[in-house]
Amino acid sequence: MAGFKALKGQGHWPTLMAAFLYFDFSFMVWTMLGPLSTEISEALALGGFIMSASQKATLLSIPILAGALLRILLGFGVDKFGAKTTALVSQAVVIGVLFYAYFRGVGITYNELLLVAFGLGFAGASFAVALPQAGQWYPPKLQGVVLGIAGAGNIGVVIDFLFAPKIAELWGWEAVFLVGGVLSTIIFIAYMFMAKDAPAEVYTPRPKKLGDYLKLLKDKDTWWFNLFYAVSFGGFVGFAGYMKVYLMNTYQADMSAFGLDFLDEGNVKVVAGYFGALCIFAGAVLRPVGGAIADKMGGIKSLYLFFGTVALMAMINAYIVLPFYVAILVLFLIMANLGMANGAVFQLVPQRFGKDIGIMTGIIGAAGGLGGTALIKTLGWSKGAFDGYAAGFMIFAAVVVIALSGISLVKTRWRTTWGVTAGGRI
Template identity: 75%
Template sequence: MKFAELKKEGHWPSLLAAFLYFDFSFMMWTMLGPLATEIGETLSKHGFTLSADQQATLLAVPVLSGALLRIVLGFFVDKFGPKKTALVSQIIVIATLFFAFMQSDAITYNQLLMVALGLGFGGASFAVALPQAGQWYPPRLQGIVLGIAGAGNIGVVIDFLFAPKIAQIWGWPSVFLVGAALSTLVLIAYAFLAKDAPDSVYKPNPKKFRDYMKLLRDKDTWWFNLFYAVSFGGFVGFANYMKVYLMNTYQADMSAFGLGFLAEENVKVTAGYFGALCIFAGAVLRPIGGAIADKMGGIKSLYVFYGSIVILSLISALISLPFWAAIVVMFLIMANLGMANGSVFQLVPQRFGKDIGIMTGLIGAAGGLGGSALIKTFGWSQGAFDGYSAGFLIFAGFVIVAIFGISLVKTRWRTTWGTTAGGRI
């Protein structure tokens, strides 16, 4: 059993620290998503009405900046180690959160865009947390280890559960104050728990610019970029846009659902609850996806997960679903996206084990770019067609491209580096 083996090898405090760091960083990174409606209402009071495209841009900026910063932090991980990189990055996030709180209700749209840029450091934590954990463990455990570390994306679930309610009671700026306080506690815990792997376990190999260019010339880098842009991009894109999607499509349904806590004045909180339910599936099932890939191979598992996503996305695009059915379908989409994330990163360390730091940054950046593109696509779909069918169709198309890509590389992967990878391909 893989979980039992984790106790015998590696360094569990570092694995725990990586999970906590990524969990709370991811929470801060996606904080604007569950607050989008409340922030829009505040800006409207000051005479600035957000268009569908501007709202999508605000939600896409932290995803985009997080994507690009993953490359930068991946470089710092290789050069200075994951622990030092994590501590500096977390301090920047905390400073951004305090700034957003101090601006309070008087904050402008341009200032919010600056806050979104700063929160990108939270999303870039992916390029730090995964090497922090993965460097301690052998190839045969990479799927489950990186799945556990990556399951820190459950932080977005916490966002959707609590941020709207905190905003309802004390106002949305207070959410940033709570986030800053929690991030400070995590920073202290991480400083004591985390430890970089010694040379006897993992030999650091700092990269130069030419090493980046060499990896970018490797066609497998681009295949992994595509696969992760679809899976993680889909997950983080839907997660950030979930509340906007539910409010624009099913606000009346949530208000009239028939339960006391779903009263109309609480509909924004309700949207957060249902959003959290769907996002939870993708967050908690990521390590399960890694474990499934360890057992049946990353390629075969991606076929299953991607195929399911295509079918579910087409259902959302082509059928006018009642509220309960839409929630079920979105829950399943997020579940398969989460498991696909775990499957992709079951393969990455087997192909690029000596370059895991920089590759985590590069591939993670592709995931963030995919997420920002998805948010902008859904914002465009809403603005152009007053609905999301076009957005779901475009997303399904990209997943089909990824499935076709797997078919092109599977034989070569299995007969080349896969024969000596140390795990199932």
């Protein structure tokens, strides 16, 4: 509460609110293919195109991959053209593909959907625009609360899972793109009038050069943080994007048999969206909790705790055939700990790369998106190759264990070098 009170009289609150709305709705449309995957697959099947498990995974992974790579491009755009111009161009691209998907409707082809998926990647890249724009208006002592507000858009994926399947049930899956396009247009207009780039007396731009990125990529700690965030954020966004497919392929019969009519008149696709939203909500809202825990006990210890829990839960899900409600609990714990691990990673990053936090946010954010892409493709491969997801969960658990081993390798060096003067618990 004290942090919020400190914002009074500081910065430019319309820009902060505009950045939050831009990022929140962008995150929502970035991940919208996940909760619509079953409905789109069924629509394509009616037209004679049967999506394989691999093709479905590719469709769901492209927005994540594009969002990861475009973050770096939009980061350069912020330096060259300003945050507001970059954001408006990016939003216009997203609005265009949303309306295109709506007007093509049931006649849309798989290849067209791949192009739509790439366009949605511009929404995922909003992270590289909204956060710097909000932060530019405020002094260093308020960056935590400001970036926390602007970056609260992770909740957008929960909104997807709650409402997209129901809208699709009532008016067809293409109506979700219409709703997304209309809402994004409203946000575009509001952003146009509310957001302002910080003036020179408030913020002095320090344009990033390609050499700045290359210099940091030569630092081995950059790659360790890339690994940790590829596991934490990559795991979060990967499972979020694939959650509906996983639940429908694994527990469709169970969701019907458990008498879930009270939730939505027996519509299993909508019910899957509700349970998916429950699990994703845990990861979205617990990110700041993970950061707070890392502040108290140290980023390294907290990552041991969070990653260790994720590895254990993933192995349980891989080796044991779980009843539906137990599986939901396991997924809930996986997502909750991945969300907290996101906060823990970014408790450490500013302490190690304080002078280069802008560039590192872009690099590590891209690594997170690549991790999410790899997880979705791995789960799709597992389903296609073995007609199940055990192999996918085993591979993910192995990668988490590798990350845990990496923490063990670097912890002593970190604590005895930059950690000595970092100013926070390592």
